[in-house]
Each structure stands twice: as C-alpha cells, then as structure tokens.
Amino acid sequence: MDMFGKKVGKEERASLEVAEASRQTEWKQGSFLRGLYDGKYLWDLVHPFPEQTPEDKKKGDEYLAAIERLLCEELDPEQVDLTGEIPEGVIRKLFEMGAFALKIPESYGGLGMSKVNYGRVMHLISSYCGSTSALLSAHQSIGVPQPLLDFGTEEQKKKYLPRFRKDAISGFALTEPGAGSDPSKITTTATPIEDGKYFLLNGEKLWCTNGVIADILIVMALTPPKMVHGKEKKQITAFIVETNTPGFEVKHRCEFMGIHGAKIGLLKFTNVKVPRENIVAGEGEGLKLALTTLNTGRLTIPAAVTGASKYALRVSRIWAAKRVQWGAPIGEHEAVADKLAGMAASVLAMEAMTWYVTHAAMRAHADIRLETAVAKKFCTEMCLDVTNEALQIRGGRGYETSRSLSERGEDETAYPIERLVRDARISTIIEGTSEIMDLFITREALDIHLKRMLPLFNPRAGIFSKLKAIFDMGVSYACWYPGLWLPVFGFSNANGIPAKLKQHLIYAKRMTRRLARSVFHSMMIYQQAMAKKESLAARFVKIGCDLFAISVVCSYVASKIKNGISEKDLTLLADLFCRTTRTKIARQFHEVCYNQDGLKKAVAKIVLSGQYEWLESDIIK
Ligand SMILES: Cc1cc2nc3c(=O)[nH]c(=O)nc-3n(C[C@H](O)[C@H](O)[C@H](O)COP(=O)(O)OP(=O)(O)OC[C@H]3O[C@@H](n4cnc5c(N)ncnc54)[C@H](O)[C@@H]3O)c2cc1C
Missing domain, CATH: 2.40.110.10 (Butyryl-CoA Dehydrogenase, subunit A, domain 2)
Incomplete structure (x- = not known):
C-alpha cells in the first residue's frame, strides 16, 4: 500500500515504506505554507519581515567585504571554468578565512555565523564563481559539518568539527x-x-x-x-x-x-x-x-541562485541601455523591456523568499521543511528563466564565452553569461529535483487530510475503526469546511504595506481558502488515486508557491521602504510581480478542472512504447 492505502507494485511499495519511515513526522510550530493548505492564512508569520540584528549584519558585512576582496584579487572564474581547477592558493586562503567552517560554532573552532550570514556569503560567491560556491556549499550545507551538528555526539563534534577550520574538506x-x-x-x-x-x-x-x-x-x-x-x-x-x-x-x-x-x-x-x-x-x-x-541543506540553494540571478539582471540592465539597434537602445524595444521588467520582478520575489526562509530557519522550533522545499523549487526555476533571458538580451554575445569576447577586443563588456547559464542549470536537479520537490510538498501539504482519512483508505482497518474515522472526519470537517466559504473583506496587521499592494494580500487570503477547498474536493473525488495524480498535485504546489511568493514580497517591500528605498518604485515592481503571479494562479485553478492530463498520459504511453519512433526519422542516431 502507498500512503493513501492504494495497492502498488512490490518495488514501489518498498521504496515508499522506507521513505515514509524516514519522514520527519512531527510539526513543531508555525509553517506558513502548511497553513495555506489548511485554508489558514498565517500572515503574522511573514509580517513584519524578519531582519538581521545590527551586530549580526555588521559581522556579515565585514566578512563579505573580505571574501569579495579575496575573490576579486585572487580568483579568475574563467580560468576555473577553463582548467577545471580552483587554485590551491585560493582554497588555502579560504581556509585561513574560516570559509569552510562558517556555521560551525566558535566552541568547535568555527566562525559561528548565523544562517543568514552564511546564506549571504553563498549568495555573493555564486554571483561570481559557481564552482567555488559548489565547493563550499557541498562541504557545509550537506557535507559532514551539517549532519554532525544536527545528529553527532559530543565526541564526534569535538573530534571532527575543528578540522574543518584547519584543512579538511x-x-x-x-x-x-x-x-x-x-x-x-x-x-x-x-x-x-x-x-x-x-x-x-x-x-x-x-x-x-x-x-x-x-x-x-x-x-x-x-x-x-x-x-x-x-x-x-x-x-x-x-x-x-x-x-x-x-x-x-x-x-x-x-x-x-x-x-x-x-x-x-x-x-x-x-x-x-x-x-x-x-x-x-x-x-x-x-x-x-x-x-x-x-x-536544511537546500536552504543554501535559493541564496546561491538569487546571487547568480542578480548578476544576470545587472548585465542585462547595463547592456540593454548601452546596445543600440534599430535606432534605439534595445531596452527601449518593448520585447526587451518586457524581459527586463519580468527579470527585476522575479529577482525581487527570489530575494524576498530566500531571506524570509533563511530567517525563519533561525526561529527556535520553527518547521520550515515546506518553506525550504518551495524556496528551492521557486528560486531555482526562476533562476533558469532569468539567466536564460539575460543570454537572450545579450544576443550572440550571450552565447559567446567571456574569454572569446575579451580576446577579440570586447574586454569591457565580456560578461560570462553563457557560463552563468551553464553553472545555474544544475540547480533544479541537485538536492531534490523540482519534480521530487513537488512530491515532497504534496506529501507534507496533504498530511493534514491524510491523517484524518487514512483509516478510511486502509483496507486492513476494521469496520469499527472506519466508522470511527467517518465520525471524527465528520466532526472536524463540519467545523473546518464551511469556514472556507467565508468572504474576505479586509486585512488587519498590514502596517507599512503600500495601499496598492493590500488588494493582493486580500486576494492571497481569499485564494488560500479556495486552495484548501480545491485540495479537499480533489481528495474526496480521487481518494487513493490522488497518489498518482502528480500533475494535479503539481498545480496545487504551484498555487501554494505563488501565494507564498505574493505574501513574502508584500511584506519584504514594507521592510525595504522602512529602510529607505523609494516606496513608489518598489510598489510598482511588487505590483507587477503580484499581478503576473495572480494570472498564473488563475490559470492553475482553471487547469485543476480543465486540463489535458488524461490526453498527455495516453500520448506518453504511446511515446514510451516506441510507436511514435517515426517522429525521430532522418536524424543521425
Ligand atoms: C553536479 C551534480 C552534483 C551532485 N552532488 C551530489 C552530492 O554531493 N551527493 C549526492 O549524494 N548526490 C549528488 N548528486 C546527485 C543528485 O542529487 C541526483 O542527480 C538527483 O537526486 C537526481 O537523481 P538522478 O540524477 O539519478 O535522476 P533520476 O532519479 O533518475 O530522475 C530522472 C528524472 O525523473 C524524475 N523523477 C524521478 N522520480 C520521479 C517521480 N517519482 N515522479 C516524478 N518525477 C520523477 C526526476 O525529477 C528527473 O527529472 C549530484 C548530481 C549532480 C549532477
């Protein structure tokens, strides 16, 4: 049986059982995303937007400045790309700076940095050299330090952690x-x-x-x-x-x-x-x-890809203003302007999501499994779009290597966009592919219902426990479900949110109820078959991601305004993000009922059987 009690093959059952047994099943407190799937819009969890303490920020600022100096003076990312080697001397200097022991507490010889400062370091490095970012983040996001900090004995920590400050990778x-x-x-x-x-x-x-x-x-x-x-x-x-x-x-x-x-x-x-x-x-x-x-490790990836995307935005902005074709800078032609605006809005959302999730991870007892998975999926997919758009805006120069651009005299604008695109491409695959993130988010989001319904789906459960489950479900859903139809008129605790953005928050709250209703209806309709409805579930995941994005963007804007950034400009950008995202949400809701899932499944079956092999004719095989 799978988690829905549906019969599955022996192989699949074995995998599912092992995966289920290894799930963290306890939810401690406060997941905004989990709330969304339960019809609860937990706005107070995202607003006011969390901020670094001045001391923590200062510590991060100083370290970032030192790392930037080291990288710019000693590391040529083009050479790394060409030779496949990060110079020994740079690795040694990174060790001297404690870059391999950033999150390790000072008591074990590390720098004791906060998760936010660690994320900021990865964000900075990823905007410059993907290989160096991979070296440092594979080592301390998922490599030995992280599992040791989470699960190691005191003896193991004392034995191994200090070595990462000295020379161990x-x-x-x-x-x-x-x-x-x-x-x-x-x-x-x-x-x-x-x-x-x-x-x-x-x-x-x-x-x-x-x-x-x-x-x-x-x-x-x-x-x-x-x-x-x-x-x-x-x-x-x-x-x-x-x-x-x-x-x-x-x-x-x-x-x-x-x-x-x-x-x-x-x-x-x-x-x-x-x-x-x-x-x-x-x-x-x-x-x-x-x-x-x-x-927890995948928390680093949103920070890293946001850094890379910001670099892509920067290059696009400079180039679109400088490059003149057909009598005007290309950025003034509507097709390119459209891309630039979309890229800026995406970067704002990536930034908001990244820093919200990173701060949330520092809250005591916070459960951010869903938030991290959503941020990983959302930011990596956005990054592929943003870097790809940058390549398009650069035209032929986007496809040419930075080395070649330099060698033929375009030294000043030899931006390494093709390398950026190549380096970024892995992000939707490592540490859980986007498709696996969908399955993970679905599993955790549906947990609320599964817990209530499981005895009903379980053929091994006796009639008594089924009757009890029906009674319990009846009671809990009778209280819960009608509330999902209540209209949303106003919005409280919107301090600092520009008036124009409040409508998006009211919308998000309304859509949260619709999302929970939709998920519930689908569970009722498909029951055990829901486990195989990956395309349907992916729509619910996308809607959840987008509602989360609208919410953190609005909250982030309020914090940026408070810190002195122009309200007018920020509101314009956030309004664009929210409006385009609302269009996406509307499409996903529409597709919950009207889609081609069945047709696609039928076609895919024929593709897999090889009967469409004639489509692959006249190529060198
Ligand atoms: C550059 C790089 C660095 C890596 N670093 C590490 C590392 O340090 N440590 C480590 O242990 N691993 C590492 N990996 C492995 C990485 O985590 C895996 O590539 C990833 O987990 C996917 O596994 P796979 O490539 O075998 O794809 P597969 O599992 O074969 O999947 C292929 C495709 O099928 C999809 N798919 C699979 N199952 C399902 C499903 N049930 N439903 C829907 N779609 C599905 C996937 O999403 C994917 O699109 C690295 C990989 C690369 C390429």
Whole structure:
C-alpha cells in the first residue's frame, strides 16, 4: 500500500515504506505554507519581515567585504571554468578565512555565523564563481559539518568539527548509479565484523561533490536488516569515512556542462574498514539523517541562485541601455523591456523568499521543511528563466564565452553569461529535483487530510475503526469546511504595506481558502488515486508557491521602504510581480478542472512504447 492505502507494485511499495519511515513526522510550530493548505492564512508569520540584528549584519558585512576582496584579487572564474581547477592558493586562503567552517560554532573552532550570514556569503560567491560556491556549499550545507551538528555526539563534534577550520574538506555520499531520486534503493553495504566493532563498506557512490578531494565523507550504506513486527526492515546507516582509509578509491572525476571547477566523482569502496563509533545518528537512522540534512541543506540553494540571478539582471540592465539597434537602445524595444521588467520582478520575489526562509530557519522550533522545499523549487526555476533571458538580451554575445569576447577586443563588456547559464542549470536537479520537490510538498501539504482519512483508505482497518474515522472526519470537517466559504473583506496587521499592494494580500487570503477547498474536493473525488495524480498535485504546489511568493514580497517591500528605498518604485515592481503571479494562479485553478492530463498520459504511453519512433526519422542516431 502507498500512503493513501492504494495497492502498488512490490518495488514501489518498498521504496515508499522506507521513505515514509524516514519522514520527519512531527510539526513543531508555525509553517506558513502548511497553513495555506489548511485554508489558514498565517500572515503574522511573514509580517513584519524578519531582519538581521545590527551586530549580526555588521559581522556579515565585514566578512563579505573580505571574501569579495579575496575573490576579486585572487580568483579568475574563467580560468576555473577553463582548467577545471580552483587554485590551491585560493582554497588555502579560504581556509585561513574560516570559509569552510562558517556555521560551525566558535566552541568547535568555527566562525559561528548565523544562517543568514552564511546564506549571504553563498549568495555573493555564486554571483561570481559557481564552482567555488559548489565547493563550499557541498562541504557545509550537506557535507559532514551539517549532519554532525544536527545528529553527532559530543565526541564526534569535538573530534571532527575543528578540522574543518584547519584543512579538511568534506562531502555527502548518498547517490548511486541505481539510486538517484529514490535513495531507498542504495546498495552500498556496511557489513559488521569483529563482533560489530567495525564495518566493512563496499559499493559505489556517484556524483559526490568534493568526493575527488574530500578528506572526510558522510556515507549512507545498508547495515543488516532488522525484524520489526515480524517483517524484515531495511537499515540505512550513516558513517563518517576518512578517505585515507585503505579500500577507498576515486574511480572517475565526472565532467559536466557547468561548474567545471567542482570536483565531483564516482567513488568506490572496497572493504573500507570503519569503526562503529563513526556511525552518526544510530544504526538504521541513515536515511532520516540524509533526508533531514537535505531539508536544511537546500536552504543554501535559493541564496546561491538569487546571487547568480542578480548578476544576470545587472548585465542585462547595463547592456540593454548601452546596445543600440534599430535606432534605439534595445531596452527601449518593448520585447526587451518586457524581459527586463519580468527579470527585476522575479529577482525581487527570489530575494524576498530566500531571506524570509533563511530567517525563519533561525526561529527556535520553527518547521520550515515546506518553506525550504518551495524556496528551492521557486528560486531555482526562476533562476533558469532569468539567466536564460539575460543570454537572450545579450544576443550572440550571450552565447559567446567571456574569454572569446575579451580576446577579440570586447574586454569591457565580456560578461560570462553563457557560463552563468551553464553553472545555474544544475540547480533544479541537485538536492531534490523540482519534480521530487513537488512530491515532497504534496506529501507534507496533504498530511493534514491524510491523517484524518487514512483509516478510511486502509483496507486492513476494521469496520469499527472506519466508522470511527467517518465520525471524527465528520466532526472536524463540519467545523473546518464551511469556514472556507467565508468572504474576505479586509486585512488587519498590514502596517507599512503600500495601499496598492493590500488588494493582493486580500486576494492571497481569499485564494488560500479556495486552495484548501480545491485540495479537499480533489481528495474526496480521487481518494487513493490522488497518489498518482502528480500533475494535479503539481498545480496545487504551484498555487501554494505563488501565494507564498505574493505574501513574502508584500511584506519584504514594507521592510525595504522602512529602510529607505523609494516606496513608489518598489510598489510598482511588487505590483507587477503580484499581478503576473495572480494570472498564473488563475490559470492553475482553471487547469485543476480543465486540463489535458488524461490526453498527455495516453500520448506518453504511446511515446514510451516506441510507436511514435517515426517522429525521430532522418536524424543521425
Ligand atoms: C553536479 C551534480 C552534483 C551532485 N552532488 C551530489 C552530492 O554531493 N551527493 C549526492 O549524494 N548526490 C549528488 N548528486 C546527485 C543528485 O542529487 C541526483 O542527480 C538527483 O537526486 C537526481 O537523481 P538522478 O540524477 O539519478 O535522476 P533520476 O532519479 O533518475 O530522475 C530522472 C528524472 O525523473 C524524475 N523523477 C524521478 N522520480 C520521479 C517521480 N517519482 N515522479 C516524478 N518525477 C520523477 C526526476 O525529477 C528527473 O527529472 C549530484 C548530481 C549532480 C549532477
């Protein structure tokens, strides 16, 4: 059975069971997004917009200035792209500056930076060199420091964390050739030996960022299964592995379309002997550790892609004003002006979402799993659009390398947009693809209903528990559902929000109720079949993302105005974002009822069967 109680194949069932068992099931408090799917518009969670304390900001400002100096003086990202190497000297200086220990508390030798300052550093570096950003973020967003901080014992923290201030680089090794989006399919084994004092690791890990140069890795492997309630239960366990252990081998350094300087590899483990004390979070807790690490780790990605997008906007603005064709700067031709306005509005939304989620992650007991997943999906997809538009605005120069532009004399405007596009492209794939983010968000968003309905869908549940479920559901939905039809007239606590933007907040509140109604109706109509309605669920995810975006943008604008930015200009930009987003939301709601999902499914089936192979004729195969 899947989470809806629907019958699924043996393979799929096994994956789903492992994934479900590894879910963080507790919601502590305060998720704006979770509220949206429950019909609750929790505006007080996003307004007033959170801000850094002056001391934290000062600490960040000083560090950013130092990093910027180092990068501009010592690192040529074009050379990194060409040679595939970040110079040793730069890596050494980054260590000297503590750039590999940014979030590690000072008590373990780190810089003890806040998540916001860490995000700001990644944002800055990503606007300049994607490879350096990958090196630092794979190391400390998902590499050994993060799982150790979250799950490590005091002994493990004391032993390993100080090394990241000195010279140790780390990576996160989960993916395998046969286990990508579905990590439950890993086959790397950890076999206990010497009465369980040690484990022998055997297997391969694919695309491990930093794996080629890492000193320490966090590796997920299968330990012997356990019997739970008479059933064999797969055990995935996380190990700290020192790469100088005999049997560890870098089998291949992978090459990609972008981030050429990142050292990403296929790693092989042959009888790599690891002591039991290197287990993190306990035996059988490895997938939970991995998924939790990714949940927090992906917080860095929105900051990184926002930095890259801002660079794209900057280049587009300068070029669109300078380049004259058909008697006017290209930025004055409506098609280009349209792009520029859209890019600026997108960057505003990316920025608002990134900093809202990053600040929210610092709130004690905050649950930001949904917010982080939405920010990752929203910002990475926006970044692909924005960087692609920048390439189009630059025309032929957008497709030409910065090196070539410089060499043929266009030194002053040799912007590396093609590299930016190549480097950014990976963002919708790593740390959970956009499609997997949709599934994750759907699962968490529907949790409210699933908890109420599960006994009904479960064929193993007896008649008594089904009757009880119907009664409980009746009571809770009788209180909840009618409230979703109440009209929304006004809006309280809108201090500082420009009058013109208040209408968008009233709209967002109204649409929140409609979203919850729509989700509920779909659950009632499709019941167990809802699990397979990925396209429908993706629409609900998009609507949730967009309502979240409108809300954080309006709140962010109020905070920017308070900090001295022109209200008129900001309102114009935010109004544009909200209006275009409302059009998107209307389309998604329309498509909930009127869509081509069935038709597409039928066509895809024929595509997969090969019957449309004639469409691939007259090409070199
Ligand atoms: C440059 C780079 C760096 C990486 N760094 C690391 C790292 O440091 N550590 C690490 O462990 N891994 C790393 N990865 C692996 C990365 O996380 C995976 O590529 C990612 O999880 C997707 O897995 P996959 O590529 O095997 O795609 P697949 O899982 O094969 O998916 C292929 C496509 O199918 C879609 N899809 C799959 N399942 C479903 C579904 N149920 N419903 C709808 N769509 C679905 C996916 O969204 C995708 O579009 C890296 C990868 C790259 C390319």
